Amino acid sequence: MEQRLSLITLGVRDLARAKRFYEALGWTSGAAPADDVVFFQAGGMIIALWGRDQLAEDSGVEDSGGWGGITLAYNVRSPAEVDAVIAEAEAAGATIPRHGAETLWGGYSGVFVDPDGHPWEVAHNPHWTVADDGSVTLAK
Amino acid sequence: MEQRLSLITLGVRDLARAKRFYEALGWTSGAAPADDVVFFQAGGMIIALWGRDQLAEDSGVEDSGGWGGITLAYNVRSPAEVDAVIAEAEAAGATIPRHGAETLWGGYSGVFVDPDGHPWEVAHNPHWTVADDGSVTLAK
Numbered sequence: 001m002e003q004r005l006s007l008i009t010l011g012v013r014d015l016a017r018a019k020r021f022y023e024a025l026g027w028t029s030g031a032a033p034a035d036d037v038v039f040f041q042a043g044g045m046i047i048a049l050w051g052r053d054q055l056a057e058d059s060g061v062e063d064s065g066g067w068g069g070i071t072l073a074y075n076v077r078s079p080a081e082v083d084a085v086i087a088e089a090e091a092a093g094a095t096i097p098r099h100g101a102e103t104l105w106g107g108y109s110g111v112f113v114d115p116d117g118h119p120w121e122v123a124h125n126p127h128w129t130v131a132d133d134g135s136v137t138l139a140k
Numbered sequence: 141m142e143q144r145l146s147l148i149t150l151g152v153r154d155l156a157r158a159k160r161f162y163e164a165l166g167w168t169s170g171a172a173p174a175d176d177v178v179f180f181q182a183g184g185m186i187i188a189l190w191g192r193d194q195l196a197e198d199s200g201v202e203d204s205g206g207w208g209g210i211t212l213a214y215n216v217r218s219p220a221e222v223d224a225v226i227a228e229a230e231a232a233g234a235t236i237p238r239h240g241a242e243t244l245w246g247g248y249s250g251v252f253v254d255p256d257g258h259p260w261e262v263a264h265n266p267h268w269t270v271a272d273d274g275s276v277t278l279a280k
Contacts, residue, residue, distance in 0.1 A: 068208020
């Protein structure tokens, strides 16, 4: 198995609401209104929105109903950009359990939670590089 | 917010066990044995393993204890490669809720669940392109 991830699917309760939320952050998809899945091209991978019940069945797992041990992160190029993204997410309807602040690991981050309970850390990590194309590379 | 994902963190109960599992799939990290987080460079993003309790606290969410509505996917270049990856994951200790089979959407896929309950669909989607560098692009 190569060391990579092709797609991440976020299970949602209301697909139209979830699509509107990510579109309000500036994202675009080619999805038609009647589509039952929404795909966003995200760099060299894809982020999908799909009904949570269908996703649980398709994945062969029991749904515990809440958060299940996975957090997403979006790395940015400055602390000010962390605050801007958190504010943008809040305006789009996210809840904000943690506003931007300095972290123990020497960076600056906050967290927003999307309308379906999926958390995104928004982080400035001065040790990692965010390239012009948005790709992120670990410090060597 | 740009349309991209920088990092995904998988909460784990036993970091050494989780690291061994992904290493058994052929992945490598620069983590030292004493590190409390393991980072895998995965194309233009990063996949991290971290203690689930710490991740829940850091993310400002309540942990429901099971699956929480997110499934990962790894796209490959042929149906035979789906079967090979599922077999490799099973040998490494994954559970297999669904072996490789044809899908309703015209592809071929199976699912493995890692030792911490995180499901990965392994899929061949003839409508999407997997590039030499592993990046995946939606059909236009």
